[in-house]
Amino acid sequence: MEIQITFEPKIFENRRRKVEEFREIATVLRRDVIKSLFLAKSGHSGGSLGTSDIFAVLFFGGIMRYNPTNPNWKERDRFVLSAGHICPILYSTLARAGYFPVEELKTLRKLGSRLQGHPGIDMGLPGLETSSASLGQGVSIAVGMALSDKYLDKNNRRVFVITGDGELEEGSSWEAAMSAGHYKLDNLCWIVDNNNCQIDGRVHDVMNIYPIDKKFEAFNFNVITIDGHNYSEILTSFDKFIDNHTKSIGKPTVIIARTKMGFPISFMVDKYEWHGIPPNKEQALQALTELQ
Amino acid sequence: MNKFSLIGKKATRLGFGEALVQLGEENPDIVVLGADVTSSVLTSFFKERFPERFFSIGVAEQNATTIAVGLALSGKIPFFATYSVFAAFRNADQLRISVCYNNVNVKIGGGHSGITVGPDGATHQALEELSLLRTLPNMTVVVPCDYEETKKATVAISKIFGPSFLRFGRPPVAWFTREETPFSLGRAEIFREGKDVAIVACGLMVWEALLAAEELWKRRGISAKVVNNHTLKPIDVKTIVDSARECGAIVTAEEHQIHGGLGGAVAEVLAKNYPVPIEFVGMRDTFGGSGEPEELLEKYGMTWKEIYSSALRAIERKDRINTNHIYQNVKDVVPLANELNSK
Numbered sequence: 182m183e184i185q186i187t188f189e190p191k192i193f194e195n196r197r198r199k200v201e202e203f204r205e206i207a208t209v210l211r212r213d214v215i216k217s218l219f220l221a222k223s224g225h226s227g228g229s230l231g232t233s234d235i236f237a238v239l240f241f242g243g244i245m246r247y248n249p250t251n252p253n254w255k256e257r258d259r260f261v262l263s264a265g266h267i268c269p270i271l272y273s274t275l276a277r278a279g280y281f282p283v284e285e286l287k288t289l290r291k292l293g294s295r296l297q298g299h300p301g302i303d304m305g306l307p308g309l310e311t312s313s314a315s316l317g318q319g320v321s322i323a324v325g326m327a328l329s330d331k332y333l334d335k336n337n338r339r340v341f342v343i344t345g346d347g348e349l350e351e352g353s354s355w356e357a358a359m360s361a362g363h364y365k366l367d368n369l370c371w372i373v374d375n376n377n378c379q380i381d382g383r384v385h386d387v388m389n390i391y392p393i394d395k396k397f398e399a400f401n402f403n404v405i406t407i408d409g410h411n412y413s414e415i416l417t418s419f420d421k422f423i424d425n426h427t428k429s430i431g432k433p434t435v436i437i438a439r440t441k442m443g444f445p446i447s448f449m450v451d452k453y454e455w456h457g458i459p460p461n462k463e464q465a466l467q468a469l470t471e472l473q
Numbered sequence: 474m475n476k477f478s479l480i481g482k483k484a485t486r487l488g489f490g491e492a493l494v495q496l497g498e499e500n501p502d503i504v505v506l507g508a509d510v511t512s513s514v515l516t517s518f519f520k521e522r523f524p525e526r527f528f529s530i531g532v533a534e535q536n537a538t539t540i541a542v543g544l545a546l547s548g549k550i551p552f553f554a555t556y557s558v559f560a561a562f563r564n565a566d567q568l569r570i571s572v573c574y575n576n577v578n579v580k581i582g583g584g585h586s587g588i589t590v591g592p593d594g595a596t597h598q599a600l601e602e603l604s605l606l607r608t609l610p611n612m613t614v615v616v617p618c619d620y621e622e623t624k625k626a627t628v629a630i631s632k633i634f635g636p637s638f639l640r641f642g643r644p645p646v647a648w649f650t651r652e653e654t655p656f657s658l659g660r661a662e663i664f665r666e667g668k669d670v671a672i673v674a675c676g677l678m679v680w681e682a683l684l685a686a687e688e689l690w691k692r693r694g695i696s697a698k699v700v701n702n703h704t705l706k707p708i709d710v711k712t713i714v715d716s717a718r719e720c721g722a723i724v725t726a727e728e729h730q731i732h733g734g735l736g737g738a739v740a741e742v743l744a745k746n747y748p749v750p751i752e753f754v755g756m757r758d759t760f761g762g763s764g765e766p767e768e769l770l771e772k773y774g775m776t777w778k779e780i781y782s783s784a785l786r787a788i789e790r791k792d793r794i795n796t797n798h799i800y801q802n803v804k805d806v807v808p809l810a811n812e813l814n815s816k
Contacts, residue, residue: 302575311546315570321536322571325543325551328528333504333549353567356536364528 184462186216188276188283195278197243203412206277207237208472213273213286215446215468218459221290224298227442227455228267228345231376231409235343235438236274238415244423245341249279252307258338259310259326263319264345264374265299266457271309272296280308317351320344320371324361327369327433339426343372347379349390355400362401365431370422371402373435374409376442378453397435409438410445446471475665475683483648485641485677486584488623490515493552495624496631497523503631504544506530506537506553513643514554514584538564538572538581545577550631554582556590557599557640561606572636573609580630583640587676587728588756588773589766590643598761599640604733606638607706613637614705615658616727616735618679620648622703625656633658640676642728644766647680661709663716667698670784670791671716671723675702675735678726678754678775685780697784708738714746722787723751726780728770731755750790752783 193206214229239245239260248254262271269289276283281295288294295306299314310326313319323342330338348354361369373393377384385391394404403425407414415438422434442456443449446468460468496503497519504526511517511529520527530537534555541551554560560583561568572579586599606614613635617626623641630637655662664679665686674682679701686697700716702709717723723743725736731753740751756773770776 311542312570312575315566317535318539318542318567318571321539321567322543322546324536325540325545326547327543328540329544329547329549332528333526333544334547353533353535353539356533357539360530360533360536360540363531 184466186220186287188213188216188286190283191277192279193241193277195241195243195245195247198241200412200416203234203237203242206241207233209277210237210270210273212469212472213276213283214269215460215465215472217269217273217286217289219462219465220287222459224269224290224459225266225457226459227378227449227453228264228374228376229270230446230449231440231442231444232267232270232343232374234410234412235372235415236270238412238419239341240274240278242416242419244419247278247308249308252280256336256338259340261311261319261323261326261340261342262300262313263323263342264316264348265314265319268300271300275306275308278308281306316345316348317353317357320354320357323369323371324357324366327361327366328364331364331366331368339368339370341370341372343374345379346373346375346377346384346390346393347387349373349393350388358397358400358402361433366433367426367430369433370419371433371435373437374440375437376440378442378451378456380453380456382453393437401432402435403430403432404435404437406437407439409440475687477649477664477683480648480651482645483620484643484645485617485620485623486515486643488617488620489554489582489584489627489639489641490518492624492627493519494522496628497526500550500631502548502550504528504549504551506541506551508532508534508537508553508555508559510555514556514582516552516554516582534559534563535567538567538579541579542571542575542577545579550578550580552580552582554584556597557583557586557602558597561599561602561638565605569609573611576611576635578634579636581638583638585643586640587642588761588769588775589646589677589728591766591769592763594763595760600728600730600756600761601733603640603705603729603735604737607733607738609636611636612706613658615703616640616675616705617703618676618701619646619650621650621652621654622656626703629656629658642677646677649680656703659704659707659709661700661702661704661712663698663712664701665697665699667696668720669696669722670788671698671700671720672726672780672784673700673702673713673716673723673735673739674726675705676728678728681775681777682726682780684777685784688777688781689784695784695788702735702739705735705738708742710742710746713739713742717743717747717749721749722791723749724754724780724783724787725751726754728775729755731757750787750794752787754779754783
């Protein structure tokens with residue numbers, strides 16, 4: 182059976198939604214991820230699929246403030262993908278938000294594409310705030326942005342950053358945490374994609390980073406632990422962060438999102454082998470059948 | 474005759490610290506990050522004058538470099554300074570990806586550079602960083618020759634957009650340029666005219682080069698040109714090639730390993746454009762050690778004396794070479810290109 186890859190031209194608004202509405206959005210994002218990775222023939226499936234629910238709520242649930250028709254809008258909130266390798270989900274999200282044509286998702290990882298294998302701002306992709314992928318660096322960039330907003334420009338903007346959990350093995354991640362706590366960056370929301378998987382195996386086997394929550398508490402964070410596939414919990418955690426910022430609680434927020442790598446594809450779920458590979462034709466067809 | 478004379482001795486770090494305060498007065502977007510050594514690299518002047526625009530990051534160079542990226546992405550012009558050994562190597566990955574690949578307006582000050590940090594010993598003597606920095610796309614690398622030029626260079630890198638690295642040192646060293654001495658990023662200055670050999674130097678070795686040129690003239694009647702090559706990247710190809718053409722022999726002089734720094738950069742330029750004999754003055758692939766700056770410069774061969782003897786060697790090699798034979802075997806490249814392109 183031949184596989185026809187088309188990307189339905191659907192754009193989603195960013196507005197307050199009922200919890201039930203996010204499933205459809207996340208499904209479209211996941212279908213994009215499967216299709217673009219299949220076409221690319223390389224790339225990172227597991228984390229891209231596992232974080233789709235978080236992306237759906239963050240970008241289409243009225244949480245982040247941004248304007249796709251004016252990507253450099255001075256009052257926008259900023260998003261940093263510290264775990265740069267899961268960029269297929271970011272690209273899909275930006276396309277579905279209207280930053281660029283969804284058809285461009287076909288070009289992932291191809292020569293001359295704005296959708297680089299790991300995010301690179303030299304290609305001028307609208308909506309992409311920074312290059313990233315060397316783990317542990319994106320969070321420090323986010324800290325720098327939040328410092329500028331809070332202490333220099335004294336504005337009301339917010340910075341969101343996603344790291345993996347294996348990424349917390351990078352020492353500089355904790356340098357970033359230390360400085361975020363020190364500078365009381367209540368405008369910073371750090372999301373940890375806690376799927377307990379990394380290339381070599383289970384995070385607690387490769388290098389045990391647990392307990393994550395107590396470490397962030399010690400660095401003076403407001404810690405929220407959620408089920409990263411439960412839209413209600415995701416939405417509530419972001420609401421809590423925004424409330425913390427509005428009330429100037431003087432603490433950065435970390436959302437530890439318990440997710441499953443590859444969720445909800447039956448043959449990928451919670452399998453660390455899916456960290457850095459794309460689906461082949463049969464796997465892509467199977468995944469698209471499941472994602473309806 | 475040298476047109477420069479010694480004004481006095483003054484540390485280049487003072488030039489950096491003073492210029493930052495001047496920049497802070499002129500431009501509210503200038504911000505400074507510290508990694509616990511602000512009183513050493515003299516970002517302390519800025520910290521005292523503009524506390525609201527100074528961020529203490531602690532002993533965490535990787536974090537400081539990358540936070541600077543976030544500030545730059547917010548429209549600021551962040552200067553992050555610490556010892557060169559940390560400012561270029563501890564955070565090398567951050568410089569490569571977050572600073573240079575992003576091509577953001579982050580300015581790195583590398584202080585306590587070179588062997589002249591002295592008694593602190595080998596761990597603290599940055600003698601390799603220029604080789605690393607020079608290979609990073611988008612990076613500008615500047616090694617000013619004295620206090621006055623460090624002030625100018627600090628201001629100059631704040632006026633261009635993009636990643637920049639400025640190298641300066643700890644102890645008082647020869648101060649001989651003046652406010653009116655020409656300085657422009659990317660343009661090497663001829664500090665002394667000459668025709669027998671050209672000495673291309675940066676940092677404190679520029680003064681040593683002037684001393685060597687004077688001695689070569691007085692003792693041997695040799696006319697040595699002195700080029701102050703303060704900008705290692707982008708390098709001034711024209712001035713270097715013109716100097717090779719005029720003199721036929723080159724000596725490079727730097728307070729750095731002879732591999733990969735100024736010597737390497739000049740060798741690349743000449744190998745491609747106009748090969749002539751080159752002698753390299755600098756650290757010879759070893760680590761340093763404790764001692765007073767002057768003792769160390771003497772021990773490791775970074776004084777006018779090495780430049781003097783290297784100049785004699787370079788001239789001798791020039792005289793031995795029949796430069797014509799170099800070009801005898803160069804075939805026309807056009808037929809080769811045709812051959813490769815034909816199916």
